[in-house]
Amino acid sequence: MADVARHAGVSLKTVSRVVNQEPHVRTSLQQRVQAAISALGYRRNEAAARLARGATMLTLGLVMENISNEFYSRLAAAVEAASAEHEALVVFGSYEESAAKERMLIETMYARGVDSLIIVPSAADHSWLAEHAGLTTVFVDRVPSGLSAADVVLLDDVWGGRAATEHLLAHGHRRIALISDDDGLSSVHDRAIGYRSALAAAGVPADDELVVRGVFEPARVACEVGRLLGLPAPPTAFFATNNRAAIGILQALRERPERPAYVGFDDFALADVFNPGVTVVRYDVTRLARSAVDLLLNPSRTARRVKVPVELVTRGSGEIPA
Amino acid sequence: MADVARHAGVSLKTVSRVVNQEPHVRTSLQQRVQAAISALGYRRNEAAARLARGATMLTLGLVMENISNEFYSRLAAAVEAASAEHEALVVFGSYEESAAKERMLIETMYARGVDSLIIVPSAADHSWLAEHAGLTTVFVDRVPSGLSAADVVLLDDVWGGRAATEHLLAHGHRRIALISDDDGLSSVHDRAIGYRSALAAAGVPADDELVVRGVFEPARVACEVGRLLGLPAPPTAFFATNNRAAIGILQALRERPERPAYVGFDDFALADVFNPGVTVVRYDVTRLARSAVDLLLNPSRTARRVKVPVELVTRGSGEIPA
Numbered sequence: 001m002a003d004v005a006r007h008a009g010v011s012l013k014t015v016s017r018v019v020n021q022e023p024h025v026r027t028s029l030q031q032r033v034q035a036a037i038s039a040l041g042y043r044r045n046e047a048a049a050r051l052a053r054g055a056t057m058l059t060l061g062l063v064m065e066n067i068s069n070e071f072y073s074r075l076a077a078a079v080e081a082a083s084a085e086h087e088a089l090v091v092f093g094s095y096e097e098s099a100a101k102e103r104m105l106i107e108t109m110y111a112r113g114v115d116s117l118i119i120v121p122s123a124a125d126h127s128w129l130a131e132h133a134g135l136t137t138v139f140v141d142r143v144p145s146g147l148s149a150a151d152v153v154l155l156d157d158v159w160g161g162r163a164a165t166e167h168l169l170a171h172g173h174r175r176i177a178l179i180s181d182d183d184g185l186s187s188v189h190d191r192a193i194g195y196r197s198a199l200a201a202a203g204v205p206a207d208d209e210l211v212v213r214g215v216f217e218p219a220r221v222a223c224e225v226g227r228l229l230g231l232p233a234p235p236t237a238f239f240a241t242n243n244r245a246a247i248g249i250l251q252a253l254r255e256r257p258e259r260p261a262y263v264g265f266d267d268f269a270l271a272d273v274f275n276p277g278v279t280v281v282r283y284d285v286t287r288l289a290r291s292a293v294d295l296l297l298n299p300s301r302t303a304r305r306v307k308v309p310v311e312l313v314t315r316g317s318g319e320i321p322a
Numbered sequence: 323m324a325d326v327a328r329h330a331g332v333s334l335k336t337v338s339r340v341v342n343q344e345p346h347v348r349t350s351l352q353q354r355v356q357a358a359i360s361a362l363g364y365r366r367n368e369a370a371a372r373l374a375r376g377a378t379m380l381t382l383g384l385v386m387e388n389i390s391n392e393f394y395s396r397l398a399a400a401v402e403a404a405s406a407e408h409e410a411l412v413v414f415g416s417y418e419e420s421a422a423k424e425r426m427l428i429e430t431m432y433a434r435g436v437d438s439l440i441i442v443p444s445a446a447d448h449s450w451l452a453e454h455a456g457l458t459t460v461f462v463d464r465v466p467s468g469l470s471a472a473d474v475v476l477l478d479d480v481w482g483g484r485a486a487t488e489h490l491l492a493h494g495h496r497r498i499a500l501i502s503d504d505d506g507l508s509s510v511h512d513r514a515i516g517y518r519s520a521l522a523a524a525g526v527p528a529d530d531e532l533v534v535r536g537v538f539e540p541a542r543v544a545c546e547v548g549r550l551l552g553l554p555a556p557p558t559a560f561f562a563t564n565n566r567a568a569i570g571i572l573q574a575l576r577e578r579p580e581r582p583a584y585v586g587f588d589d590f591a592l593a594d595v596f597n598p599g600v601t602v603v604r605y606d607v608t609r610l611a612r613s614a615v616d617l618l619l620n621p622s623r624t625a626r627r628v629k630v631p632v633e634l635v636t637r638g639s640g641e642i643p644a
Contacts, residue, residue, distance in 0.1 A: 059430060067389070067414065068399035070591075077390035080416060084423075089430050091413040092389065094402060101406075108381060108411050112434045218591075250595050269392075269540075270592050273572050 008036035058088040060296065061114040063105055065122065067094040070243055070268050072120070075140070078289035079118060086297060088115075097216075099124030110135055116296045119144070123184035126150075138295045140288065143186040149303040153291045157187050157265075160281040160310040161194020161239070164263040167279070167312055168237040169202045171261060172322035177210040177228050177235035179221055179245040191241045191265055210235050221248020222255075229258050236322045238262040246271075246278060261320035267313070276316025283310040330358035380410040382618065383431040385424065386442040389416040392565055392590050394442070397462070400611035401440060408619060410437075419538075421446030432457055438618045441466070445506035448472075460617045462610065465508040471625040475613045479509050479587075482603040482632040483516020483561070486585040489601070489634055490559040491524045493583060494644035499532040499550050499557035501543055501567040513563045513587055532557050543570020544577075551580050558644045560584040568593075568600060583642035589635070598638025605632040 001019070005012045010029055017025050018033040062079050064072045072094065080090045091114065095102035099122050106129070109117065116136035119126075127146030129137060139152045168176050176199070183189050192211075199206050209231065212224045221240075225248060228235055237260055240246040246264030253259070264271070264280045271278040291306045312318075323341070327334045332351055339347050340355040384401050386394045394416065402412045413436065417424035421444050428451070431439060438458035449468030451459060461474045490498050498521070505511050514533075521528050531553065534546045543562075547570060550557055559582055562568040568586030575581070586593070586602040593600040613628045634640075 059434065061413075066399065067402070068395045070392075070395075073390045073392070073395040076414075077388065077416070077418075080389070080418065084418075089415060089423075089427055091383075091415050091431070091434075092398075093411060093413050094399070096399075096402065096406075101411075105411055109413070112381065112413075112436070114434070247592065247595070250592070254595055254597070270569065270572070273569070273576055274596070275576070 003040055004033065004036045007040055008032040058086070059114050060088050060090045060293070061106075061109040061117045062090055062092045062119075063102065063109070063117060064092065064094050064120040066096055067092065071266050074285045075120070075289060078285045079293065081286065082290040082293040086293065088293075095122065097122065103128065118292045118296065121145075123182055136296055136299050138292045140292050141187055151295045151300075151304045151306075153288060153295065153306045153308065155187065155283050155288070156307050156310050157190035158194040158197070160265055160283075160312075161191035161241070162198045163194070163310075163312045164239045164265065164281050164318075165195045165198035166202075167263060167314075167318055168239065168261055169198060169204065171237075171319060173235075173237035173261060174204050174322065175207070175210060175233065175235045176204075176237045176239060177212065177225075178239050178241065179212045179215065179224065179249070180241040181214060181216050181245070183213055188241055195239055215248075216244065218244050218248035218251055221245050222252040225249050225252035226256060229256060229260070234258070236260055237320075240264040242266050243268045246280070250274065250278070259320060261318055261322070263312070263318040272315055274317075276320070279315050279318025280313055281310050282313045283308055325362055326355065326358045329362055330354040380408070381436050382410050382412045382615070383428075383436040383439045384412055384414045384441075385427055385431070385439060386414065386416050387444065388418055389414065393588050396607050397442070397611060400607045401615065403608065404612040404615040408615065410615075417444065419444065425450065440614045440618065443467075445504055458618055458621050460614045462614050463509055473617045473622075473626045475610060475617065475628045475630065477509065477605050477610070478629050478632050479512035480516040480519070482587055482605075482634075483513035483563070484520045485516070485632075485634045486561045486587065486603050486640070487517045487520035488524075489585060489636075489640055490561065490583055491520060491526065493559075493641060495559035495583060496526050496644065497529070497532060497555065497557045498526075498559045498561060499534065499547075500561050500563065501534045501537065501546065501570070502563040503536060503538050503567070505535055510563055517561055537570075538566065540566050540570035540573055543567050544574040547571050547574035548578060551578060551582070556580070558582055559642075562586040564588050565590045568602070572596065572600070581642060583640055583644075585634070585640040594637055596639075598642070601637050601640025602635055603632050604635045605630055 001012060001015050005015045014029055015033055018030050060083050062076055066072055076092050083090050093105040095105055102122050110132060118138050118140055120141050121139055121144040125146040126144040139150055143152055144150055178195050180188050180192060183192060196206055215221050215224055238249055240249055243266035249262050264278055267280050267282040271280055288308050323334060323337050327337045336351055337355055340352050382405050384398055388394055398414050405412050415427040417427055424444050432454060440460050440462055442463050443461055443466040447468040448466040461472055465474055466472055500517050502510050502514060505514060518528055537543050537546055560571055562571055565588035571584050586600055589602050589604040593602055610630050
């Protein structure tokens with residue numbers, strides 16, 4: 001456009017007005033600009049013009065803990081697909097377990113004009129979000145702390161924890177270990193409630209010695225699994241409350257002779273390629289994502305809570321007898 | 323702030339000027355606003371105020387093909403870590419193999435004030451990016467089409483393809499299949515060049531029957547691997563040019579009796595948990611990400627090209643003899 005302006009001997013503003021077909025441009029100026037455009041072969045960039053008018057695509061922000069975890073990368077892909085149905089784009093950001101970074105990320109997305117946000121919240125207090133009354137927000141997978149009125153899409157975590165544990169009990173196990181990460185998160189907390197309620201219903205006493213909390217990395221999980229298997233009264237089965245815990249169990253069993261049963265929560269790409277395949281509590285991540293996008297695009301004055309069902313998929317690892 | 327303005331009987335603009343301590347606000351107005359602030363308990367949101375002044379954190383955009391692929395999710399996490407060292411935030415977007423969506427994503431990030439971009443380019447023409455002269459851009463993993471002067475960070479793909487193939491040749495294989503996706507991408511193209519040059523150096527004729535191109539999904543790879551193993555003169559080894567191809571081989575071998583050797587390009591989380599472990603061409607994704615961020619933050623007038631070395635990691639699957 002600068003070249004066109006120079007060639008026509010007019011201002012950049014005039015070129016812009018002609019190109020955007022604004023009214024009240026003198027015919028002689030219009031003709032000079034059109035001649036310069038023809039001479040230079042200037043081609044209007046439609047996308048750029050649309051953007052210059054402020055007509056960007058509806059943009060959703062997805063804020064989550066750790067993009068390198070398969071749960072989040074699957075969720076991100078599903079949110080993207082659900083948004084594409086509404087011609088919306090998605091930008092992601094992850095906060096790597098830092099509450100301060102989570103807040104800065106949300107504030108920055110807000111300042112950058114992101115229209116609405118889907119947040120997988122950390123365990124930190126989120127009451128400050130109430131200040132951004134104009135920002136439409138939906139929480140996914142976990143209930144945020146300190147916000148009483150917020151739309152939330154959750155998995156049926158209690159049911160999943162109970163189903164996994166009942167399945168292991170049905171195969172004769174009585175010493176079932178629980179491997180979990182941050183039980184300040186509602187999801188982890190609820191899966192553990194399901195585990196305990198299944199044990200209680202079967203009359204099996206819960207043994208705190210078999211409960212591992214606050215372990216995030218597969219390598220550390222593997223270490224804890226090895227420790228538990230070395231106990232005088234070791235577990236014969238494991239319930240892993242997330243994919244990283246299940247992967248840690250796989251790593252531990254590579255080095256150990258024992259063959260305990262185990263069930264994971266969260267499916268993962270290679271779960272059916274192992275021998276035995278990994279029995280998991282699975283859910284439709286597309287449904288999780290679509291529910292969140294639907295809530296975002298249909299705001300309501302009252303807070304809503306959607307629960308996405310989960311199911312047990314048997315592949316071998318959960319059916320090993322005690 | 324709207325409540326404060328109403329309470330003080332002044333405009334929102336006046337409240338903003340008082341709160342931001344701008345000069346030339348009449349003392350009487352200042353006092354009325356301060357009184358309203360005290361009465362209402364209005365608390366200035368420092369983060370919001372900083373953002374309103376435009377003082378957001380430096381924001382990098384990362385545009386890539388498919389967030390659910392482990393290569394991209396690892397890259398995203400590494401770019402985020404490298405950016406954090408410079409107190410910059412990262413937003414991601416993925417274009418799911420659509421060139422039109424890739425462009426819209428880049429244009430939208432640009433319009434949203436993202437300061438600079440790291441792009442893993444699709445095979446489409448990127449010459450239109452030259453219009454955004456003000457936008458600092460670094461390409462990663464692939465050379466973009468139609469842009470002669472661009473900073474690019476690449477893996478040593480030719481070396482990796484050759485090393486993988488030489489390794490299989492050294493274990494006695496002569497019929498080595500190549501499984502690849504879009505060879506319009508420079509990375510895929512260069513890995514295939516390495517494969518062919520290793521065969522040529524060993525005097526092994528390349529057999530087009532053993533070359534599979536344009537296959538993206540593990541399930542389709544598995545189908546092609548089954549087909550190749552059923553040939554009258556089947557391959558005894560495979561070189562998979564990316565992680566999805568390697569996973570497709572794992573899936574195929576779950577159903578088949580043959581035990582061919584195979585080497586993958588790209589490491590993945592569970593590669594060492596399988597039995598045998600998966601031999602791969604590996605690289606330091608942190609180094610890849612840090613090189614890109616370094617180029618972004620240190621712009622130059624001349625286009626630069628950085629090549630990140632790769633290495634062969636032997637774990638078992640590549641050492642099966644012919």
